[in-house]
Amino acid sequence: MTNNKMTHASAVREGLAEEMRRDPLVWALGEDLSTAHGGTSADQYRGLIDEFGEKRIVNTPISENTIMGAAVGAAVAGTRPVADLRMADFAMCAVDELVNQAAKIRYMFGGQARVPLVVRQAIGVRKGGAAQHSQSTEAWYIHTPGLVVVAPATAADAKGLMKSAIRADDPVVYMEHKDLWMAEGEVSEDPEELVEIGKASIMKSGSDLTLVSWSKMALLSLEAAKILEVDNISVEVINLRSLWPWDKDLVYKSVSKTGRLLVAQESVQVAGFGAEISADVTENLNDQLKTHVRRIGAPRTPVPYAETMENEYRVTTERIIEKVKELMS
Amino acid sequence: MKAKNSTNYPDRILEMYKTMTLIRAFEEIAEEAFDAGLVNGSIHQYIGEEAIGTAVCANLKRSDYILSNHRGHGHAIAKGADPEAMMKELLGREGGTSGGKGGSMHIADFSVGMLGANGVLADGLTMGVGAAQALVLREENAIVAVFVGDGTTNRGPFYEALNWAMIYKLPILFVCENNTYASSTATQTVTAGPGPVARAEAFGMPAFDVDGNDVCAVDEIAGTLIEKIRNGHGPHFLHARTYRIKGHISRDKMLYRPEGETEAHLVNEPLLKCKDWMIKNGIKQKEIDDISSMAYEQIKEALEAAKNAPFPDKTLTYTDVQDLGNPYLGGSS
Structure with a gap:
């Protein structure tokens, strides 16, 4: 297998697409996922609607509570959703569903259910983003029992961690940096090249x-x-x-x-x-x-x-x- | 009360009466257990509202899902959860539905499609539409029913979820149990507009109103709506009018309630109404009494079993948190 040079946004998109090909129960939901933008103006979902259709690339209304809540409901009902909340700042609208539900369901129901979902939320100061488009809130979720939190720095990590996050049975908060979306790096073509969660x-x-x-x-x-x-x-x-x-x-x-x-x-x-x-x-x-x-x-x-x-x-x-x-x- | 023109209809009503009585017995005996100091948390009783959960669930299959709220005991029993395991959960004992980790507000039984009572209002709605989306993705021929109260119609996610269900045409029934109180506030005093049906209709969703204390009426309309949902006609909304005979929680003294209000509603309570119907339709008083005494006997035994069950080992505090990064036994990490 060779390595390709690509942006973080493309690397994560490839990782998601590979997992969606591997497992028909993997799907994604969020705002703008099937528009020409293909995600938060960084191509993270470009073209996926054509390959996977509107049942698996679900273009949602601006309804953060329900993007997150629906992901939790769909996860306990046997699928593996990837919920995109765009920015960590907007994800605050859905903290209840993430912290009170996703993080607690397995525990408060005595292990009857798992919540295998990934929630993407972008962090980091982006030039001129100011008070509500530049926050980094990883500590909020690290503090929450039940959640896994990852934050990649390279394109290879971005892809490998997304794949591991999708395969994990825990809810994973996937925090990508807005400045890195268009940064390039070497990424493996091997669909089994994962980055193990918990390994630095x-x-x-x-x-x-x-x-x-x-x-x-x-x-x-x-x-x-x-x-x-x-x-x-x-x-x-x-x-x-x-x-x-x-x-x-x-x-x-x-x-x-x-x-x-x-x-x-x-x-x-x-x-x-x-x-x-x-x-x-x-x-x-x-x-x-x-x-x-x-x-x-x-x-x-x-x-x-x-x-x-x-x-x-x-x-x-x-x-x-x-x-x-x-x-x- | 209305009656369907069906020869076996009295049998169906008897079955539903059994379920309602079981719920009533559970709630009354749970309160006794609470008063005796056996329940570690509080309980939200479903007394007076039994007809709704019972009749809706009578039209569901085991493979269908329900999502409930903080007042979830009745929904759980109606969907087929084991009252003994539920009582153990209330008492925080081994063998409880959540192994003692959840208590009254987190009763769940995934084996019968009961995806959980819940301590946060409206979250059942957002999770419910997601569960319905999962059913569609998995190509399962099943549906979802979500129970909410009147107070929840004033939370934002209520609107998000109704809109969401309509745009994706999901197989879901929203059941709004209007028991007139949002905690200790009369809902009407904090709610604008003509009510939940109009709010659902604003999304173009077919919405219906029913006397929630009339088990036959709820059965009939729920049956019709659920059939439509099963046949691909998308989400529907059912507003069931009822009255919360008890307080918000078991120790609520109901100081906010006008004198005589509760008593005035007792003549309309669903078990009484159902009994009247059965007597008028030729069911013997003894048969009705037997159902009642069997239900109370079953729940008393459940309470005894719960009292005799051991408390969960304290080391279980650390299990079922997460696979990756699970806490170390007794540690801070």
Whole structure:
């Protein structure tokens, strides 16, 4: 099997199409799925309506409660829906159906039912997106028992995680970064090439410091690590890929080696997932640490609009570099 | 009460009377258990509304699905759930319908197509349309019935789900049980417009009104609508007028209710109405009394069995959360 270069949007579309060919009970629902747009203006569903028809590529009204609720009902009734809520900001309209129903049904009904669904919701600051189109809410769902949360950083991860999410019997919150939809990467043609949920990847090996991140922030972390080589600082970059469950083994192993940990996240730092990773590592690996664990994340403000303020808000490669140097000094 | 021109109709009414009595017995004995401190949570009783769930489910097959709300005991029994397992669930014991993990508000029995009572109003509607979509995708010849109350017609997802059911022409019956109270508020005082039927009709959905205390009438209209749904005519809406004889929950003192209101409704309650019909149609009083005493006997035994059942092991707290990232036993992760 060869690799093809393609965008994240196309990679996920291929992954979905492969799973739909493999299993006739896989279907997708959401706004604009069968229009010429093919999804949230990024081709995620382009052409799928022609191959799979309107019963399996369901173009829905703007009804987030029902997009999510219907996915839950259809999942307990024996199918595997992929519900697209466009942006994490809009997905808040459907938090009830996701948190009160999808996450709880298996448990509160004593294991009588499973809820095998995927819910796509895009995260990340998109230029000019402002307060309601740029939020990253992964911590909300990591905090919710019953949910699995993934956030890919590369096109290959995007495809492989979508396939694993569809095959999982748990409800999976699939958080893709809006800036990465059109970013390109190498993607396998092999329909059985999956990315295992719960397994992180090492994007760059290093010996001085472990830099843990996910989604677009993993790419910025990698960029930072490459620049830091010039200063003879050897950073190990871990791309978590999966946030719940997260790959503690790999993070522990790396921190045991480097003795230093920085977690970089795009979302609001306060009570973010970085806090959980930092606390966990501090609790469990304290004797291995050469210095305090550090975090970098967004300030606790809404995402501003004007470029000056938006840049002030963003976690950038430069800021990551600064933080690493602080830790190394 | 109306009667169908069918020779075996009295038998059908007797069967439905049995179910209604079983529900009534369950609710009354569950309240006794609650008062005795045996129920860990609260219970929402279906007393006075038994005819609706009973008659709708009498027209459903085992392979059909129902979705219920917080007042779900009657729907579960009518769809065929085991009252003993339900009583164990109320008492939080081993052998409960959800193994003691859900309680009264989360009674479910997937083996009979009862996809769950629910603690959040209107979620049965959105999940119900999804279940109907799954039936279509799986090419199953089955339908979905969703039970909601009058209060739910003021939640947004009610409208989303009705619209959704119409645009995809789904095999689903919406049953609005109008018991006049939304928690402790008289629904009429917080609801604009002419009512649920008009609201459903706004979507172009065929909608009907029925005396929900008349089991024969509900049976007749539900039978007609369900047949239409089975034959591919899309969603239908049934508004059944009734009265919640008890409070919102079992410990509700009903201070908001005008004096004498409950008593005035007792003459119209569905079991009494059904009994009158049966006597007028030649069914012997003794036969009716026997049904009643058998039902109470069965539920008393269910309560005894529940009291004697062990509590679930505390380690079960950690099971059935999720496959990936399941919590460690006793840990915080």
